[in-house]
Amino acid sequence: MNSNFDPEFWKFHEARKPSAWSSFILVILVFGGLINVVNFGMWWFKQEPGQFWLFFILTLIFWWSIFRMIIMWISYIAINKPRKKKAPKDLSVAIFTTSSPGEPLSMFDKTLEACKNIRYPHTTYLLDDTQDPAFKELAEKHGAVWLELVGIPGAKAGKINAALQKTKEDFILVMDPDHIPFPNFFDEVLGFFTNPDVGFVQVSQGYYNQYRSFVAQGAAEQTYGFYGPTLMGLYGLGSSVAIGANCTFRREALESIGGHAIGLAEDMMTAIRLHGKGWKSIYHPVIVTRGLVPEDLGSFCKQQLKWSRGVHEILFSDLPKTWNGLSTLQRLTYFGISTYYISGLTMFLFLILPYFTLWFDVIPIDIEFTEFLTHWVPLALAATVIYLYCQRFLSHPKTEFGLHLKGTILKFVCWPVFLQGFLLSLINGKIPYIPTAKQAVKGFTPFIRPHVYIALFFILTVIWVIIKRMHFTPEGEIAFTRWETWGMIFFAAIAFVMTLGGIYAAWQSRNLDAAEPWKDIDIEEINKLNPDEDKDY
């Protein structure tokens, strides 16, 4: 057995169910957090603004993230987990997985083998536009139906819709080709469809290539909370989001909205449309597949750019259109999700703020730092406690628990990408649909450029400040500006350190081999780890 095959990863895991007790504790924690928010707000808006616009910007940065945090907390209170239902006999079930030119054949070998290995009777379809006969051979080898769908617009979603026309199954699992499903996948999912109102069932996502790099680790960390407490909370509020990978749809539901939505954030769009039509959805926090996260910074940034642009499209175009069909809570949560990437703008503002003081001597707010701390620390403390407490709802707490610092750094590093997505959506600019790379891409990614410039600008600023104070600033002014100047440099240094983290990630990505992590995965071994329990079909 290979050392990269961690049995812990390939065993079925599920998030724990909230108890009355844990919900009660969460309510308390959230109330406590809200009181802290009020306390902070009453202090913040009493302060003397320095330069008005800078104060305004700073207020925006702080209160935007606090607002988002509150939405998050509210959804945490609603955290819920559906009661599993036994899969009924004789449903007609299909798996769609898509292949595109350039994707590694050996990966499909593993995916198709694993699909075949799923116990509930089903048909696997390979939606192929590679025009490479090897893919057809591979499909036949694993008993999958090969569907050639060349030249269909709309990329992945387009192929799914075309395949819907050519197939008849009532339930369709859309499986990302980098994911390796467990044999009990359908046993977990299909039971929910006994409720005729359920339009789709989304399951959690696990990954298995975190060990490969800083980026992979960080990217995985960013998903832990999302697939745990966040989506469980959204489910509780009635607005589960289809993530794309591993979502099982009812054909009737998809047909009611004219097929799978097409676009950069097509999965979320599909979910919103289904909810708009009144379909119910299930988020089932179980790990029944594991897949790949981007390993190099370039691929990660491309993925994030795609999502940022796509999610903003939803915000500006799709959400208003479906607004009337959604419940209030669905509106709030979809608004919350579709504004996630606006943090690119707030992070950028946070980043440049200290330079206004350092270069132009304007200050945003004249506050006593201690006072700021006295009001802010309780809030941060409450937020951290809630964050940590909610980790009991991670899909696999043993491997996912933590403060997720790499994930935080990686999110910060994505600010130019988020911002680009936001700005592009303002001018309705387009970016092409590109499947996320399944293997590490070598070289220094151009996405790191803004960070290199920012880092250089920081160093330049420090040098300029030192030279200025050494030779040009009058003695009297130096004496009066020591704390202010170095305080601001310290403030700027926080972002600088995060930027260095990003540059490190890019540096590491530079020398990453394009490995094939799926080669280490042993399907037989997965079968043994997930023994057959309630076979009734």
Next chain:
Amino acid sequence: MKTKIIRIVVVLAALLLALIIFVMTSYFSNRSVTTINDALVKVGTFWTSLEKHWITKNNQRYGELEWLEPYRNSSLLLKNPDTILFGIYDDKYKDGVRRILALEDSLNTRLPIIQVYTAWGSKKKHQFPLLEVNAIRDLGSIPMITWEPWLDVFDNNKYPQLKGKDNVNMNGLALIAQGVFDDYIDKWIERVKNFDSPFFLRFGHEMNDPYRYPWGPHNNTPETYIAAWRHVHQKFQAANLSHVLWVWSPHPAYDNEFMFYPGHDCVDWIGLTGLNYGKVVGWSQWWTFEEIIQTSYEALSLYNKPIMISEFGSLSYGGHRAGWYADALQKIHTQYPMIKSILFFHSLEDFISTKKILDWTFLYDQETLEVLKYYFNARDSILKNGGDGLSL
């Protein structure tokens, strides 16, 4: 019904526990913030000292005041100086004391004391001005803080005693004496602990003047003034801050000063305002320094404390300003041996005592500059040759 009750009880219990959490996090953060802040001040002090040693090595003014070195770190010497310590207040000092430096350049001297004013209150600017005193020390001078107990800007929610009063300053000194503002004073003292060089502290000045500040006799009694002074002083003593020099500073226009004297044990210096408003305002005439100071000086010199002219200056309208300065300085040397410190009141926009904005500066008054330059020349050369500069 039963479920209703249970639900309401559960929600109330959750709220109660949430409140407890809030109080706990606030308490915890209050505790930790003090620690964090102390650590930050230490790191900051260390960092700025690094800057002082490695980057901003141009400490010209500090060097020019080298003769002051024995005084800088000796509160004993400062309680009993053997020379006259000059100083200045300039209301635009925050731009890096530019005008003070310019004035000093024209007078060809450096002034040992720099005065700043700070009010009481709940905001950042009402805290102990650590930045300012550090800067003044970096520049080689000794700081003096005039600490004004305005009660207008305190947060009413934090101080319910101030709520609903038409005049929040009415009997304000009694509130101070009762300890109502102890948390503010304690916080101030906490910051003072980060500055270990001697400095002058002039609390509640001109307390005997019923027309000026809210802590005057129109709102308070002399007894409460003394009680407030002693209360504040006691708090500093309890914190072992013996390097603070207490300047008790009445206005010389009234002969009631003695009623406000807090006591020998808690006063180090006596301050007197020596401002000639000339004929700018109706209640004033062109008064000589002698006319302003004489009566009070006679009475207060009996206390046997060094006397400081804490606000020294003349406007120009209604007389000859240069002559006023020359006469005043001459009288100080010949008639007023107890005066051991003189602080120029170099304020560009003074609107405290009149409805007009008064300009006390003389940065561009060549004649006055000549007089003062001549004076400092003579005095500094005596100092340089080992004299005490008391007789000219």
